[in-house]
Amino acid sequence: MDFKVKNHSLNFVSKQSNELSCLSFYEKIPINDIDLETLEFYAVDRLKVLWEIERLQTAKKDYETAQQLSFVIDRYLPLSNKSTTEQRDKDLISHFLLRCCFCHNEEDRIWFIKNETKLFESRYYSLSPQDKRKFISENFPHKPINFQLLDPMIKNSLLMTDRLESKFYKIPFTEAGELIGSKKAYLNQGFAYFSEKVIGKIFRTQFNQKIAIGLQKASNIFDKFDERIQKMIEKLRSKNNTFFQFGNQDGTHIEFDELKNKIKSFPLCMKLIYEKLIQDHHLKHQGRIQLGLFLKGIGLSVHDSIRFWKQEFLKKMTEKDFEKDYIYGIKYNYGLEGKRVNWSPYSCPKIIGLKPAPDDFSGCPFKFLSTHNFKQILLNLEQKPNEEQINELISLKEGGHCQVACQRYWDLVHPGLDEPLNKLSGIEHPNSYFKYSEEYYEIQKEKEKEKEK
Template sequence: MQFGSRRKKLNTDIQTELYGHPLQFYGQPPLENISLTEFETFAVERLKLLKTIENLGVSYVKQSEQYSQKLQSEIKNLNFPYRPEADDRKIQTGPTEYEKRRKDHISHFILRLAYCQTEDLRRWFIQQEVDLFRYRFNHLHPTQKLEFLHKNSLQYDTVSAEEKVILKDKLVNSSYAVSGITVEGQDFYKVPFQDALDLVRTRKVYLKAGYVYIPHQDIVTIVLNDFRTRLSKALALTARSLPAVHSDERLQPLLNHLSHAYVGQDYSIQKNVGKISLEQIDSLSVKSFPLCMRQLHQSLRENHHLRHGGRMQYGLFLKGIGLSLEQAMQFWRSEFVKGKVDADKFDKAYAYSIRHMFGKEGKRTDYTPYSCIKVILSNAPSQGDHHGCPFRHSDPELLKQKLQVYKVSPSGISQILELVKGMHYQLACQKYFELTHNIEDSNFSLSHPNQYFVESQRILSGGKDIKREMDTPKRSQENSAAKGSNTTHEAAANPSQDLADMTDEQIDSFFQDA
């Protein structure tokens, strides 16, 4: 993919080839120049869409009416293609639809670069893209489906009228939503059974001599298998090309950032300073802290110490809920001196890092509280650590015991553990929120520990809470990808100042050198 200060329009032939149909297999990469700003904007908006698809896929039955309505609304809001016209020729030259399809095409390839880097990222990306493809294919007009199949060389043998008459009863009895009246009036495709294992497994098709007879409305299963296979191979090839991409100093920080991106509310701007007292923290930790922060608070109270990873994760969370620098100093000092750290040692070894969190030392970067994605994907806790996500990093049996201690019902624990088993860690935390607040639907998509706190306070106080203003501009984990790029280079040039990424030993060495 090329980049430049100005975008050039694709010529008419390429435009017709790429965007002449509302759906594509993304076989041809983009060939135009785009700016870095457009690069980031497209990527973040597609990431928002894919995360919505993930949440809806667990909260609702896929392809149900409620699922489709919510997904259509999100696709429309983010200005991606949806609900194509029956006669697509009327709109394929229209600038609005062209821009939607162009954005869909380019954003897919950008996220390919970001999500090809590990097996977990590839698996997540494929699943969400397949779900999005299924929704779009199912909403195509029948003539558009046939056009798509022909365009992509998906030519399957159509069952003859004579064979349909012979197999009529078997097709009716084995095919979902097919009656004797409609057998003659619709196409059936004869496909090798290994290409339709999902349909065979659910007994939705007639199987004979190694072939399955698929009614036209179920052909989506075959198309999805093809799409999944193509995308999986494409991601493997993209991963092989990453060294060349990473040699571009503009792209590497952007792509690394996207794979860990947080695309929700900004909690770095403190608007609630002074509204939380230190005396309230114990009770708030039980009522309104997510499990990760409740775990850190409990460990701090018991051991009077947290290692670096825990201090950063919990300290920035407390900053986000409204603790001032002075309160933070008092909180950490009072707790540490109860353990093996006297006041003098605290001032020499720990006070600097607390001021650093608030942007008062070093690069004077005002650090942002960690999002769920950062907590889940950052360095995993080792022995003696208490940071991280309990749903991601805890042994399932230990997690079960902890939930029992916190009086979560047995059925609720089963639901949470099932989500954890499916690697839906944020959704498991959201289920924990619903169970501990006695609500059936939280009506928000959890993506940040501070969001958990804000929503909890809203519910517990009947809406009259300290919830921060919702007109705060949204952003990624850094102020922008460009800023993230600068921060990355600064950290590389002077790693001793980036305390967020330093170990305890490195920090001790830093203070000794200072």
């Protein structure tokens, strides 16, 4: 892979064929001169798709998930045999740009591979039968077997998985790991027999492996890129931070003594954990990490973080026990112990995916709270929501739309704005919720000052 910049455009250079299809393993790049602004637009649209994939993987109903994902893909990354050259270029180029964004650490690579693989799967299973067979013939080295010549026992086993009109394949069992693991293939004398309808699982494994190798290559050559490309990629990485790695990016700092006045800006997930801490003077491990990293993200120093936890925990234990059992974990979150990694606060998808233990208030309340308890929280709000607002929030919660519900909750507890501060379709990170809330209260202060004049 080579990147060249001429003036304000980026030239993608490939010695391979420029032939494109509607589904790709991303092994070749189109040759194009594209301005940097368009490149960034391409990459941001792909980020939106990957973020939505991450969010939808926590949804309750597979059918609704598939529908929503199809809608998002068609909106931001449409791709089919009827796609224009520009749409195909957009898909390829945006993938390679994000590959450069997510190649720098293991956490990023795992996230990128997981969601790109899900995108590939969604596109593969959306292909028409004709297009699917064409893709198989071009990318699968094994030919269909003559079903009639098979042993009767193998025939019967295969017919339990698919119809006689389908095509069936035979490959060495060493190449069918995922099919064997998921019991989608019949094993006989060192070979795996299976229907064409499960070949997608083999492609999934191949895609996963190819992207992992590609990320490693991108990491090795990143320093050789033109400075303008590096700056653009860093800009894209910062855009992704609010969804994936949100931290104290703007250098703000919150003192320990200010913290109580900031509770009103906590998202519901953090507010419930905080209230549990105040009530019990203790939190379980997962709750400590979730709240601790959030506090780090809003600007609380490690010194003040220790003061914060000590203030509550010493109401139930000795200082010696606190220092022995908890100081290390607090410093670990700040990268001062253990692996010395500067850990990022949990994003909404990460929190939604948590499974709280009994009597543990970690995780997303829009997911784990019972409808009854959730309704009681709404009824006790200072803003006194009406029945329509309550029913909308309950409907979003029960439908698995946690982030959209959180956005509506934010709108509810921050009334009086001429236009929303956050124009996204849902809250993407607890720390961004806090940031928008603090901005809201600053606006309210300014309005009060204007009234007093």
